[in-house]
Amino acid sequence: MAATILYDAEVTINAVDLSDRVKSVSLPMSVATQDGTTMGDTWMEQLPGLKSWSLTIEFLQDFASGKTHATINPIFGTTVAVTVKPTTAATSATNPEFQGNVVISEYNPLDGAVGDASSTSVTWPGDGAVTVATS
Numbered sequence: 001m002a003a004t005i006l007y008d009a010e011v012t013i014n015a016v017d018l019s020d021r022v023k024s025v026s027l028p029m030s031v032a033t034q035d036g037t038t039m040g041d042t043w044m045e046q047l048p049g050l051k052s053w054s055l056t057i058e059f060l061q062d063f064a065s066g067k068t069h070a071t072i073n074p075i076f077g078t079t080v081a082v083t084v085k086p087t088t089a090a091t092s093a094t095n096p097e098f099q100g101n102v103v104i105s106e107y108n109p110l111d112g113a114v115g116d117a118s119s120t121s122v123t124w125p126g127d128g129a130v131t132v133a134t135s
Contacts, residue, residue: 008087011057014080016071018059019088023119026056027084027098029130053126055082055102061118069109076107079127093134100130
């Protein structure tokens with residue numbers, strides 16, 4: 001199986017495709033561990049606890065209708081559906097679609113220095129499970 005090179009990732013926020021403004025995307029998932037060590041153990045035992053995930057995106061800022069600001073600003077402070085795929089091709093086993101809800105908990109509409117491309121980076125916590133569709 002070939003390695004995946006991200007050059008055409010698909011990112012939708014609240015059913016709006018913002019892929020053409022995404023510079024990077026990351027979807028880390030984790031499991032909190034709980035200490036399950038008991039008397040007589042000589043090594044710590046770790047038990048899997050609650051799962052969590054978040055979505056980190058770096059966008060190029062764009063104030064046009066249907067783009068970055070017009071999509072994120074009105075939903076700031078709410079929970080919305082998101083989807084992320086490695087490519088814009090059809091969802092499949094080799095192009096899975098990650099689906100879930102995130103809390104739009106942060107947004108920085110202006111960021112950059114003189115001469116820079118204006119961008120905004122966000123990290124939004126997942127609300128509930130992230131699921132993976134393969135068809």
